Every structure is written in structure tokens, then in C-alpha cells.
Amino acid sequence: MHVIGNERLRAFVQRRREMKYAWVGFLFLLLIIVIILSDFIGSVRIPLLNILEIYGSQIPYLSHFVPHNYTSAQEQIIVQLREPEILGGLIIGASLGIGGAAIQSIFRNPISEPYVIGLSSGASLGAVSAIVLGLTFLGIYTQQIMAFVFGLSIVFIVYFLALKEGRIHPTYLLLTGVAISFFISAIVALLLFTNLNLQGEAFFWLLGSLENINWTLLYPVAIVVLIASYVIYLQHRELDAIQMGDMHARSVGVNVERTKRLTIFLVALSVSASVSISGLIGFVGLVMPHLSRMLLGGSNKYVIPVSGILGAMFLICADDIARGIVSGVVIPIGIVTGIIGVPFLLYFMRRLTGGRYEG
Amino acid sequence: MKVELDSVTFSVPSFELGPLNFSIEEGTITAIIGKNGSGKSTTLKLIHGDLRPDTGSIRIDGSKVSSLSSSQLAEKTSFVWQEIYSPMSFSVRDVMNVSGYKRGFDEDRMMMALDEVGLASFIDRDFSVLSGGERRLVTLAAAIYQDSEIMIMDEPTNFLDIDNQILVYKIMKRLKMAGKTLILSMHDLDAVHHLADFVLILRNGNNIAWGRTISTLTIENLNKAFNVSFQTYDTVNGSSFVGSYKG
Amino acid sequence: MNKNVKISIAVVVALAVIIGGLVILHENAGGRAKGVIITIDTMDNIPNKLTRIVSLDPAATATLYALGAYSDLIAGNSYDTYPPNETLPNVTDYPSMDLEQIFNLSADAVISFDNYSESQISQLLNNGIDYVFLSAGAGVNFSVIERQNTLLGELTGKEANATLINQWMNTSLSTLRSDALSYDKSMYNGTPLRGFYLLSSEGGYWTAGNDTFINSYFEYADIVNIAAPYDTGFYSINPENIANDSPQVIILDDSVNASSLNASGSPFQSSPAVANNKIYTTVNNENMFTEPNFRDIFAIQWIIFVVYGQNPVLPSFPINLTYNPNPNEVI
Ligand SMILES: Nc1ncnc2c1ncn2[C@@H]1O[C@H](COP(=O)(O)OP(=O)(O)OP(=O)(O)O)[C@@H](O)[C@H]1O
Ligand SMILES: [Mg+2]
Numbered sequence: 051m052h053v054i055g056n057e058r059l060r061a062f063v064q065r066r067r068e069m070k071y072a073w074v075g076f077l078f079l080l081l082i083i084v085i086i087l088s089d090f091i092g093s094v095r096i097p098l099l100n101i102l103e104i105y106g107s108q109i110p111y112l113s114h115f116v117p118h119n120y121t122s123a124q125e126q127i128i129v130q131l132r133e134p135e136i137l138g139g140l141i142i143g144a145s146l147g148i149g150g151a152a153i154q155s156i157f158r159n160p161i162s163e164p165y166v167i168g169l170s171s172g173a174s175l176g177a178v179s180a181i182v183l184g185l186t187f188l189g190i191y192t193q194q195i196m197a198f199v200f201g202l203s204i205v206f207i208v209y210f211l212a213l214k215e216g217r218i219h220p221t222y223l224l225l226t227g228v229a230i231s232f233f234i235s236a237i238v239a240l241l242l243f244t245n246l247n248l249q250g251e252a253f254f255w256l257l258g259s260l261e262n263i264n265w266t267l268l269y270p271v272a273i274v275v276l277i278a279s280y281v282i283y284l285q286h287r288e289l290d291a292i293q294m295g296d297m298h299a300r301s302v303g304v305n306v307e308r309t310k311r312l313t314i315f316l317v318a319l320s321v322s323a324s325v326s327i328s329g330l331i332g333f334v335g336l337v338m339p340h341l342s343r344m345l346l347g348g349s350n351k352y353v354i355p356v357s358g359i360l361g362a363m364f365l366i367c368a369d370d371i372a373r374g375i376v377s378g379v380v381i382p383i384g385i386v387t388g389i390i391g392v393p394f395l396l397y398f399m400r401r402l403t404g405g406r407y408e409g
Numbered sequence: 410m411k412v413e414l415d416s417v418t419f420s421v422p423s424f425e426l427g428p429l430n431f432s433i434e435e436g437t438i439t440a441i442i443g444k445n446g447s448g449k450s451t452t453l454k455l456i457h458g459d460l461r462p463d464t465g466s467i468r469i470d471g472s473k474v475s476s477l478s479s480s481q482l483a484e485k486t487s488f489v490w491q492e493i494y495s496p497m498s499f500s501v502r503d504v505m506n507v508s509g510y511k512r513g514f515d516e517d518r519m520m521m522a523l524d525e526v527g528l529a530s531f532i533d534r535d536f537s538v539l540s541g542g543e544r545r546l547v548t549l550a551a552a553i554y555q556d557s558e559i560m561i562m563d564e565p566t567n568f569l570d571i572d573n574q575i576l577v578y579k580i581m582k583r584l585k586m587a588g589k590t591l592i593l594s595m596h597d598l599d600a601v602h603h604l605a606d607f608v609l610i611l612r613n614g615n616n617i618a619w620g621r622t623i624s625t626l627t628i629e630n631l632n633k634a635f636n637v638s639f640q641t642y643d644t645v646n647g648s649s650f651v652g653s654y655k656g
Numbered sequence: 657m658n659k660n661v662k663i664s665i666a667v668v669v670a671l672a673v674i675i676g677g678l679v680i681l682h683e684n685a686g687g688r689a690k691g692v693i694i695t696i697d698t699m700d701n702i703p704n705k706l707t708r709i710v711s712l713d714p715a716a717t718a719t720l721y722a723l724g725a726y727s728d729l730i731a732g733n734s735y736d737t738y739p740p741n742e743t744l745p746n747v748t749d750y751p752s753m754d755l756e757q758i759f760n761l762s763a764d765a766v767i768s769f770d771n772y773s774e775s776q777i778s779q780l781l782n783n784g785i786d787y788v789f790l791s792a793g794a795g796v797n798f799s800v801i802e803r804q805n806t807l808l809g810e811l812t813g814k815e816a817n818a819t820l821i822n823q824w825m826n827t828s829l830s831t832l833r834s835d836a837l838s839y840d841k842s843m844y845n846g847t848p849l850r851g852f853y854l855l856s857s858e859g860g861y862w863t864a865g866n867d868t869f870i871n872s873y874f875e876y877a878d879i880v881n882i883a884a885p886y887d888t889g890f891y892s893i894n895p896e897n898i899a900n901d902s903p904q905v906i907i908l909d910d911s912v913n914a915s916s917l918n919a920s921g922s923p924f925q926s927s928p929a930v931a932n933n934k935i936y937t938t939v940n941n942e943n944m945f946t947e948p949n950f951r952d953i954f955a956i957q958w959i960i961f962v963v964y965g966q967n968p969v970l971p972s973f974p975i976n977l978t979y980n981p982n983p984n985e986v987i
Contacts, residue, residue, distance in 0.1 A: 303483025
């Protein structure tokens, strides 16, 4: 027993862990800064002091002590428009990042994302049918509810079709997801084809946007995403084991099928809820888990929260660009994430294939 | 803990295994030998419950393997795989942590297990870029850390140099002394001879021989199991088996 | 239950309560009464006249100007053309509206013809801004346009001017109709005269079907719209129907190249309209074909002019305007 008791080694190990916590803390701080700075971006210029006063007025008890030198229009712009949009970016970005990390672990495939289990095609089917068929039977948010319900249902269908003798084989699940997605996309195309007038509206949903998010929509989605993300995080040890192989995970005592079932359900729940209010936003779920693995290694204890933080930060910045880059036009955010995301991805792929992902 | 196999058969389209009938006593080392593709890994996976037998039953500690939950199974058995392959990236620490899933995190025991294979300083290295031998040792350390009563190992000395092979044999002996039951597949007959208490010899899925090493690892049985003809040579330490390359 | 699960439940419940509180706080923000949705069917049921209006609808901008309510407009859109030289801020934020600017201008109502997202509309309403929806699609004919005039008049306290404009429209329409019926159509050798309106040839042959204000133009000019039997509203017509019904007159939006109608494979190639060169491209009056409002009278006058070579005399516009509402005379 030569190295045990080596204080230098222990100190080194300890330092590594503290470094990781410091990273997570730093990224979290950066996220807060991005959130605050994004509140300054918009077509109407609002002075810093007024924004800070508006923040103060939103904090119970403190509100009596902050001066109210801002106009009610300024308050409306910050509280009703910018805050829900930015917090929407936070919630949706986080759910996509976390969902991506979990799905990549389950599939043991670093180039998969939450959409591969049929979620995106299901959500598009729901939203597009609500748009094209003019459905309003669930009130003014019929489109969002339909997107959510269909996204979730298609994942269930994919899951049950891929189930063989009570087990889910990753490759088979992936292929089933791809096949069902093709099928559903064909139905979506058919729906669009029958009503060319509404292609534009559906097109904007398919490209994604945070613009339509208000507090009423954000509230239920935030609750769903928070709960789902937390429970996904609680699975981080099981997911670590599964990413080393199903049989290995089972041999160390992980209930593989239950973990997969629970995680797929939670990811479907949280990402369906997110895309129901934002439309399809790509690349966040694919790229952010990579980035966090590069920063802090492959353990889901870090990958899950850091993917969430990075996803939120990325989406909020992408939305700032979507809103701010061309005046008078809001570019669909899916276009921005795609344009930024692809070079990102190519760069990381190059770095990653420099050894790490070689068997 | 006893492992009992009772008329176990298993078949896939190109391969039939069994029937296997034997029982493994607690605190012993059992080696499974045979040609490539003779069914060694398949037998180990059957014992571990990863594959379900077509007929017959496999019991660990009296209870059917198929009725054990993964959590109960992990308490009773651990498995050192022929290879952990995953395109995901993770560190040695992650591999160790995963093996501590059942018993809970214990930094001291974890470092001790890694230290036993001489890789304590590898704790934060990336597992996927380790050499084949290093990976073998890490997975062995992980199994030690998992600390189950029965340890199943598929070719645990693959990729290892002579020094490390001997280190692993020492570790196995220590584990046996500590009361663990070891079930291994091996290709090194010399090591089997020195290490194993019991041997199972397979050929094309058929059980050619099962029993105490001393009475089972005979030239006749080996000649049945392999296509080469074996001879004994006297060496300083006693007799050893050597394959004759005359075919 | 293990410790982690207990903690997580506590965290989630706490967050739910906090976020819920925030939402309730935000939903009641400003303490203003909620805005209402106003259409020609709900009519004017608001307590006060509108004085801070945002127009996302170029047809409504023109109507408000004619009514004498232009000073009540605080913002326009990027499609506004009449009255010219608009200096209002532009709050179009394609594909949506710029809510920040609308809030910042303290608007009391937004007028629109397009279907904006439900959540943007509910943002307006929640912040005490009324949403006036003036349809421009299927179902809009001259009687709907007149009701829209009346509605805008009531909303801005210019009911008297709205009545004057509607009376002028009615007189003009009957003049146009009776004149059109009386003209000599022998040069088209055959009644009824078949006409077609081509809005765009991008991704199909987009035209105006039944129940559109453009279909009314054809009716008043005594021309049969060949696109009317197949569908209502603006739609993309099957080219076989164009070829089969072979129009004698084609009105072309200025975005479409007239020579493309004669190209091989074009469904118009064999039509009398192409053979006789009876293709008329909208010029500076193209907005009359996209904006349903009082100025559409001049569009009918123009059609009659180009198709029959006649120029029916209309009553003079009852309200004195700095900028002539007749786009045909601006040339
Ligand atoms: N899932 C499967 N489907 C089809 N054939 C299989 C399957 N699993 C194993 N086999 C076949 O069963 C036979 C035994 O395989 P097994 O892995 O048990 O051999 P082994 O004795 O461990 O060989 P090695 O020494 O090469 O590791 C082989 O011929 C293999 O091809
Ligand atoms: Mg094998």
C-alpha cells in the first residue's frame, strides 16, 4: 500500500473537486449577468437606473424603499415583455441542455439530442394541426397545449414500439425514433400542403421564437421544467453507469430499464413543455452537453447542471441577437441557434475527435 | 455464497450451450477455459443473469438469478467485463464511482482499490484514453471497490504485462482469502493450474469436463478441448502444460 | 423517503410558490382595466374615444386620415403609403408587432388586419390596450368596408365624416355599376366578359376568389371573375382552371412580370387576354388591390378605364383632404 495516505495526492484530488465547484459557480454567475444585461436590449431604450428601480419594485417589502422614477410604460416593457422572454430563454435553454445531456447518456451517443425520440415531430404535428385546422377548442393556448400533448404522446409511442422483452436497446430506440419522426413529418407536410395560406405561420413556429412567451405561458412550463430537471439530476449516478453500457450499469446495481423509462419520460415532459411555447429550437440540446463535458468532464453530476446553465445562457444570448440584429424584424431564434450552433459543433467535433471519443 | 447451475441450456441460431450442471462453492476460484467462441463469456453472462437460460435454473445463494433485482444482484455479484466500450467520455473516478453505486461513496475504499492495482494516481485520468492494460486494471479495481461476494471476471489478465498478470493473480488469491467467490474465464492454462480450485472446460458449448483443477486439467481433457496435442514437460518447479505446435 | 427526495420536494414547492406569486403579481401589473377586442361585430362599446392609436393596417391608416382622425395616430407600420410623407414611428416588427414601442408610446388601441399571435394580443389586452381587428380576407365586401368606416368613425368621434364617406361610396358604386353595364362590349365578342386577377406567381397562381373585395371590383365593372367559383378568399388556383376558363382580361399585380404570362407552359399562354394584349398591371394604385377601404372605388374606376376605355365621372370626395385620395390622379 504505497500511495494511500499520500497527502499530496489527496490534496490534489480535493483541489480538482473544488475547481469544478468553482467552475459551476462561475458559470452560474455569468448566467445571472447575461440575464441582467439582456434586460437592457430592446427597441426601446430604458436607462440603467430605471431598470434597477423596476427590479427593486418587484421584490416584496423592498419595493416600498426604492424610488419610482420610471414610467408605467417602462415598467410594462420590462416586466411584461422582456422578463418573460428572458426567463423563457432560461427555462427553455436549460431544459434543452439538460434533456440533451440525459438523452446522450441513455443512447451512449454524443450526437443525439432530445428531439431524436420523436419529440420534435410530435410537437410540430400538434402545433401545425392547431394552426392549419384552426383548432381553438382548448382556449387561446390550444396550439401550445396541442404541441405539448402530441410531443409527449409521440415519445410514448416510440418508446412502446421500441420495447422488446421489457428492455430498451438504445440503437433500436434511436432507429424507431427516426422512423416515427419521418412518418410524422410527412403528415405535417401533408397538413401544410392542404393549406398553403398558413404555411407562413407554421413556418415561424417550426423555426422557434421566444417572443410569444408571457407570464401565463411561462408559469406552468417553468414548474414542469424545474421539477423534471431536478429529478433528472437526481438520476445522475444511474445515467453515469448507463453511459458505460447497459449491462455494466445493471452489474453495479442500477435498475437500467426504470432509469431509462423515468428519464425519457421526464425529458419528454420538460422538452415538450418548452417547445410548446417556443417552437422548435435546435442545437442547444446537441451542443451544450459537449461543451460541459469539455469543461468539467463526463460525470453527469456536472454535465447535467452545466449543460442547463450553458443552454440557458446560449439561448438568452441567441434571443438577444434575434431581437437586436435587424431593427424592425425579429429573426426566428431557431435560425440564430442554427447559424451559431453549427460552427460551434464543428469546432468541438474537431477538438473532441482529437483523442477523447476514439474507442 | 453458492452458485448452482442445474441442466442449463442456452441457444442462439449459430450456437448452443450446455447442458451445464455444476455448483460453485463459496470462497473458491473457478476457471472456465476453452477455445475462442466456446461459450465462456456466454456462461458468465448466464450466471450473472444478463442472459436467460432456455432451460434449467441458475441459483445464487439459493435464489434464482432471474428473480433477483439488479440491486440485489449487484450486492451478490460483480462483473469485470471483457471490455468497457463507450463513445462517451468519462474519467477513472467516474468508473469507480459507478461501481460504488450500491454501497455508497467511500473515498478511502476507492483509493485503496485503485492503489491495489497500482493506479491511485490515475484517479482523474480520462478512462477512454488509457491503454488496454490500464483499463483492465481500472475495471478490476472497480470490481474490488464494488465488494460483492461473487466476482465474475471475463479474461481479467487480457492486455496485461507479466508483472501485472502476477499482480492480478496475487489480488485474486487475496480476494479468495477474504472469502470471495471468483468465477473467471482464462486462456493462460499455467495460471489456471496455479490459481483455480475448479475448472470448467468447454468446447463448442459442450461441457467437456468439470471438477477440481488437479483432476480435471488433464492432458486428455485438454486435447479434447483444443486442436493441439498437449505434452508435459518437467520444469524446475514441477510439471507444466505446454501446447505442441505440431498440430 | 430519503433525504434527497425530501429536500427536492421542498425546493420545488418553494419555487412553485415563488413563481406563482410572481405571476399573480405580474398579471395584475399596472392595475389598468383590461383591453377589449373590437371588430365590426362587437362595434364600439368602449367608454372613451381613442386618441392614441397604433395602426398596423395601411387601409386603416388611410381611412383614419380621411375621417380627419389622423392626429389620433401615434404610430404606423412599414406598409403605410397613404397619406404620403408619414412621420409616425413604425412599429412593425415582422412577423409580429413591436410591443415594446407600443407600450412605450402609451397606446390606447392597436388596429390590425393580420392575425397576430394570441399571446401578443393578450399582452396588449392585459396591459389595457384595445385590439381593433379589421378583416381583410374572405368575406370583406363593400358593405363590410363601410361598416369598418363607421366603426373607425365611432372609435375616434368622427361618425359624421364616416357617414359622408359611406354616402359617397354608395353613390360612386351605383354610378360605376350602371356605367359599366351600359358600355359596348363587342370588342370582347361575347358575354359575360371573363377576367382574372393575378396577385403573385410565386409558389402557385395566387388570386382573389369569391367573397373578396377584388371580386366585388369585377362585379361592379361587369366582369366575371373566373377564380370565384373555385374557392373563397385569396388562394392559389389550379392552373388548369385558368387555361380552361381562358380569361379575356388580366389584372396583374406589379410584382408579376407581364411577359411571363406568354412564356411556354404558362396557363395564360393561349388566353384571349394574352393574344389581344389585354393585360393591365397595377401601377401606383396597387395598394387598392391589397387594402380594403374607401379608396377601392378608384380601383373600379381604373379597371373600367383600362378595360373599356371609358372614364365614369364620380362625385367629388366629400371631405377636403390635403393629399388626393385618388391614386389614379396623382400620376
Ligand atoms: N447474441 C449472440 N448472437 C449470436 N451469437 C452469439 C451471441 N452471443 C454469442 N454468440 C456466439 O456464441 C459463441 C460463444 O460466444 P462467447 O462470447 O461465449 O465465446 P467465448 O468463449 O467467450 O470466446 P472468447 O474466448 O473469444 O471470448 C460464439 O460463436 C458467438 O459468436
Ligand atoms: Mg469471451
